[in-house]
Amino acid sequence: MDMELSAQHKEAQKIFREFVKQNITPTAAECDRVQETPMDLIKTIADEGYLGALVPEQYGGKGMDPLSWGLLCEEVGHESASLLSLLTVHSMVIQAIVKWGTEGQKNKWLPRLATGETIGGFGLTEIKTGSDARNAKTVATLKEDYTSDEKTSSKDEGTAQFYVLNGRKRWISFGQVASLFIILGQLDEKPTAFLVERESEGFSTEAISGMMGFKSAMLAELRMDDCIIPGENMVGRPGFGFSHVIGAALDQGRFCIAWGSLGIAQGCVDACLSYTNEREQFGVSIKEHQLIQEMIADMITQTSAARMLCLNAASLKAKGDPSLIMETSMAKYFASRAAVKIAGDAVQIHGANGCSDQYPVERYFRDAKIMEIIEGSNQMQQIIISRYGYQKYQMSKMQEGKK
Numbered sequence: 001m002d003m004e005l006s007a008q009h010k011e012a013q014k015i016f017r018e019f020v021k022q023n024i025t026p027t028a029a030e031c032d033r034v035q036e037t038p039m040d041l042i043k044t045i046a047d048e049g050y051l052g053a054l055v056p057e058q059y060g061g062k063g064m065d066p067l068s069w070g071l072l073c074e075e076v077g078h079e080s081a082s083l084l085s086l087l088t089v090h091s092m093v094i095q096a097i098v099k100w101g102t103e104g105q106k107n108k109w110l111p112r113l114a115t116g117e118t119i120g121g122f123g124l125t126e127i128k129t130g131s132d133a134r135n136a137k138t139v140a141t142l143k144e145d146y147t148s149d150e151k152t153s154s155k156d157e158g159t160a161q162f163y164v165l166n167g168r169k170r171w172i173s174f175g176q177v178a179s180l181f182i183i184l185g186q187l188d189e190k191p192t193a194f195l196v197e198r199e200s201e202g203f204s205t206e207a208i209s210g211m212m213g214f215k216s217a218m219l220a221e222l223r224m225d226d227c228i229i230p231g232e233n234m235v236g237r238p239g240f241g242f243s244h245v246i247g248a249a250l251d252q253g254r255f256c257i258a259w260g261s262l263g264i265a266q267g268c269v270d271a272c273l274s275y276t277n278e279r280e281q282f283g284v285s286i287k288e289h290q291l292i293q294e295m296i297a298d299m300i301t302q303t304s305a306a307r308m309l310c311l312n313a314a315s316l317k318a319k320g321d322p323s324l325i326m327e328t329s330m331a332k333y334f335a336s337r338a339a340v341k342i343a344g345d346a347v348q349i350h351g352a353n354g355c356s357d358q359y360p361v362e363r364y365f366r367d368a369k370i371m372e373i374i375e376g377s378n379q380m381q382q383i384i385i386s387r388y389g390y391q392k393y394q395m396s397k398m399q400e401g402k403k
């Protein structure tokens with residue numbers, strides 16, 4: 001794996017950095033304070049084509065390569081983890097449709113997701129079902145002969161099949177504004193994924209505020225009370241919803257979170273290099289104190305290690321290597337953990353200033369903690385990674401036995 005960025009990727013990184021500096025940095029702290037992301041800002045991101053980054057070109061997107069996408073996530077994560085989560089959940093819906101959608105679903109939704117006309121949301125977690133998401137309690141029932149009126153598009157298209165969904169989804173990033181959600185429910189007790197439009201009959205949302213981090217990620221609870229969706233809105237097959245459809249989306253989500261965590265870590269390093277240079281105590285700048293140097297050295301080393309895991313995941317993704325899933329889990333696990341440690345040290349280095357919203361490190365600190373919880377908590381990653389380790393060990397033993 002080549003650690004050096006190509007000239008093309010360096011150029012892409014420069015463009016992303018400039019875009020973020022001009023459009024995201026100036027309002028990131030204020031958005032966090034008021035717990036809101038202005039629609040204008042989402043439109044600016046969409047107009048740049050970044051919401052369509054992962055939509056294949058044939059459906060109107062940029063078809064961006066994995067490394068460029070990772071670099072974009074890093075730059076956005078560097079300034080606003082909340083906005084990174086917009087890119088994350090939106091791209092998760094895109095990934096689910098690209099990988100498992102029907103041609104009809106692709107033709108209908110991908111062009112709209114590419115332009116940002118449709119904002120995607122990811123509806124997995126429920127009040128009682130978090131890490132054990134496969135056992136979501138939301139229930140879908142297939143009905144035939146919907147006769148009450150002409151509300152379902154399936155009826156418009158001449159098929160009378162539709163689904164009725166009942167359940168709640170909680171902590172849904174950008175649930176206040178997203179217009180198309182991928183929802184996991186149980187159909188005949190089989191985990192099944194569905195596309196649910198905000199406009200669907202029986203669908204409503206309630207805003208959630210007061211989070212520790214991701215404050216401007218406009219979280220919501222999604223409510224489906226006899227929510228009616230067209231028969232063609234099932235994604236994949238019954239029973240494949242978690243293992244395949246949501247699995248593909250989560251894999252994409254972890255990739256974004258790994259790179260976004262790297263962005264937070266790098267943001268902390270940058271802030272600390274500047275602060276320790278300026279701040280003086282005991283007659284010298286604090287960078288002269290060896291205990292500060294120790295923290296800086298650890299921050300830089302851990303950021304560099306996180307970067308290597310992210311680059312590795314991007315390289316495997318570009319090749320379509322099956323080990324990508326595990327390596328992405330490792331990148332997410334390591335980078336988010338490193339971000340928490342690094343952001344904690346960044347606050348320490350800033351002293352009281354680090355506890356104040358006049359400096360960005362307190363926000364980085366709050367946001368970093370969320371990275372350890374979302375897209376599969378770090379305990380879930382540890383379980384997956386250790387299983388993978390044992391599998392590899394057993395395979396190598398079997399191969400040795402064959403020799």
Ligand SMILES: Cc1cc2nc3c(=O)[nH]c(=O)nc-3n(C[C@H](O)[C@H](O)[C@H](O)COP(=O)(O)OP(=O)(O)OC[C@H]3O[C@@H](n4cnc5c(N)ncnc54)[C@H](O)[C@@H]3O)c2cc1C
Binds near residue numbers: 131170171211375
């Ligand atoms: C800011 C924010 C945004 C979010 N956005 C979304 C979103 O857009 N869409 C969405 O669907 N969800 C979203 N979530 C929810 C998130 O995915 C869940 O919080 C996460 O999956 C963990 O579930 P939980 O909070 O219910 O914790 P639980 O599953 O209840 O776990 C509690 C603790 O127990 C640990 N644990 C659980 N099981 C095991 C086990 N077998 N072994 C060891 N430890 C275990 C967990 O790691 C955790 O530390 C968001 C959450 C936050 C905070």
